Amino acid sequence: MTVLLVPGDVDDPASPSGGNHYDRRVRDELAALGRAVEWTPLPGAWPRPEPAGVDALDRALAGTPDGTTVLADGLVVCALPEPVVPHAERLDLVVLLHLPLADETGADPALDDAERAVLHAARAVVATSTWTVSVLTGRHGIAPERVALAVPGTDPAPAAPGTGGAGGLLSVGSLTPRKGHDVLVAALAELTDLDWTATIVGPGGRAPEHADAVRTAAGERVRFTGARHGAELEAEYAAADLLVLPSRAEPYGMVVTEALARGIPVLASDVGGVRSALGDAAVDELLVPPGDAGALAGALRRWLGDPALRARARDRARTATPPGWDVTARTLDEVLTASAVRS
Template sequence: MTDPLYAVLPGDIDDPAAPSGGNTYDRRILTGLAATRAVHEIAVAAPWPYPSEDDQARLAGELHGLPDGATVLMDGLVACAAPRVVEEQAVRLRLVVLVHLPLGDEPGAAPDLPARERRTVHAAHAVVATSAGAARRVEQLHALPVGSVHVAPPGVDPAPETAGSPAGGRLLCVASVTPRKAQDVLVEALHTLDDLDWTCVCVGSLDDDRDFAARVQARAGDRVRFPGTRGGAALAASYAEADLLVLPSRAETYGMVVTEALARGIPVLATQVEGVPEAMGKAGDGTVPGGLVPPGDVQSLAGALRRWLTDEGLRRDWRAAARARRGTLRGWDHTIRRLSEVLHP
């Protein structure tokens, strides 16, 4: 058994009412790492990334109690919002910061967050991102040396193949309903397709930005459903009933739902942002299992959806590529191995 690992996490990591790709990633890697070393979790309940001075003092107190030289994996949502704490503790602790999404990339983020994040990543012993695209963005944003941010992409679990319906009209979006996930763009694109046969299910929390969610729902129309958060068997059932995953995000460091869909042989239509092309990947023969459009571009998204719904040959090609891509997807063991190399070189 190697040296113990300490992990600093948002307090809601295991809250079923607040699922997120970041929380899922954290839980899966910590479970995997615990198979080879002792893992001590420090869950810090606070309004991250907007902590008060008292919140930061509590975090500092938790870190102060750790032994000198300890390796500490810090979720970036916590670490990047508390640079003073990170700078003080980095003198005696080996701090590794996991950046799921640069704080400034979240629409509506406080303008001081990028500067706080910059201080954190420069103080940390090592920085990890979840895709090569995200790593390069963190380096560029914060003037870090090229290649200095490590990459540990999410894994994906094997899943049964989804057959798909002939017409391809069952559209699925899996994401919290927020400005970054851009369901507003999707709804506007769907309004241009009233002459075609389709339905769309938008699975995801309606509570992260309630005003935005209410506006999107009011605009959506009766062919778009918003069932809220789904997990486990309910989420698996949503995938089983889908023909195409649509992810219209304005920013996305990886997009775990992309590989979740591809693990079922479901093609993906997403935006060309940061790590999404990496998650989409290619089949062994070089074909792409779906399409990529510019973020925030209603016309491009609408055009791609129309082609999917009206072109049988396109549906056949995307589905064949998605089925082939299933065999090239990596599991969580690869993620855990990559992160282990950073934590304990």
Template sequence: MSTLHVILPGDIDDPASPSGGNGYDRRICTGLTAAGWPVREHSVPGGWPQPSAAERAALAGLLAGLPDDALVLIDGLVASVVPEALAAHARRLRLVALVHLPRDDDTEARALAAATAVIATSDWTRDQLLRRYALPAGRVHVAAPGVDPASPASGSPAGSALLCVAAVATHKGHDVLVEALAAVTDRRWTLTCAGPLHREPAFVDRLGERIAAHRLGDRVRLAGPLAGDRLAAAYAAADLLVHPSRGETYGMVVTEALARGIPVLASAVGGLPDALGRTAPDGRPGLLVPPGDPEALAAALRRWLDDPGLRERLRRAARGRRATLQDWTTTTDRITTALKEAMAA
């Protein structure tokens, strides 16, 4: 089997910067290796997706050094902003772009046009790429994230332990969540926010000020990035995952919660409704609200906290959805199919 060269953002294994994209990339590299692919990783440091001239030049040099006809899987955080570098080697290399989050700009359009194939990480992302760009449908594949099996969380009778797993940044909607929680202070609840705090320091500072202004400091915990056993413990202690993102292509934390039978309250945006899914006969294993709407989020929180019957129904649906989730082997198999088609193209 041909060597697969995988070009990855430089922070892929940085424990201070966990993200869905980095987690996905690491899992597929591991999975492809286990499936028999000779995988050679190339980590490219830089401020992706806003690289400096020197970082662009380093990437161009990396591509130039790869052998003719090499199969190259390149993360979209890098690929989507370097159309000139990709175009320079489009005839010589078999370039496969892995797109987590579409940028919707001419730069990405030119970059993806230079690729032999494109892999999207959700059906929603594929639909967006085909709608925005002149890409042949047969060249755009889907490999949605998998999820690891996990023990079901027990849940508490009151449902008061709320969990948010996301980098504390504007697009993840923590500010919306804090405003919503300020409207339900007459109910019992606590919130743990697990995620990096360094992505947008000014936003984190403003969020801290709002938490203090609403006197929520004893109920809202900004825990920073959690991984491994610490993250597993946070899920095990949670009653409800709250994911108020302003934009999301899939939402791996949603399926990670569902793998533990934990219901989800999320924004009805991007690929989140698909990740949440449905079960019969109980319907969605959670609640969806408009993005950026603290009043709607507060109303949904009240429903969850006030209605034991609703909590039980959503928990039952989450346990049902748990049984339907795909594992990472399925993800690897779909990427393998796309890579083999790129080799045969």
């Protein structure tokens, strides 16, 4: 039996995130490989540990028999070394790290110390991007042999027809400071002389004041849909000519590979693991410094005004081959098996 400790909102359709999607998919793929999985959502550990969340984590760990393999999302355990470290001595603890806690925009840098203590207590750590691997081995001093890489998978998808032009801009992600939609809105304000429409897909409940400010600053050509799933989200991708990811920090960027699976080029902040997610589909003219609205506006102007650039970016997007979720699950399964053997 493998116990999966995941954030309490993991199944909440109003709170979609790449990390939650990753956790759900690896649960299903691990089960398909024959691994028995106990799904354990836990509340309140991040971004501000609440007493109920701390108690729930302590009870979950205390009730787990000695030697059990526990795969824990870093959002659940990395801020709470006090209940985690003592239990890690008797459990086969593997931590899954998407984004280091202190790298969330506005986070307390002191979270690095808490996270480091948890990671050093774990038997193994799984990173979801090469950039996160570098943080683990560099900033946190985790031995490379204790770190495994399991990048997010991508499902096959039909090619997006787009608008037939260049001006259908799409951004997918929660309206939080890290995702940089305020930067995108500021950049679009510099492009009122050009033909475009922008759709921002994602919930605003995690940072409501920030979300309200972004919506207020946006012009009438920017449409906010809230969270989208299934056929509704597919329709947004199908209508897109370009995916825009203006994040201030991004360990990987699952929406990047979701776009590439549909042949949609990507304009993104050159940050974290974004280049890794893009792979051979990266176009230097469409990568900009994070938080720089002027640079983002310039890249959008190039996209809208340069047919040769668009053709090159589309060719690279259409030939991209993102890995599937089966690859992700096999990697995780191998890590969990090896960790259990070592215990």
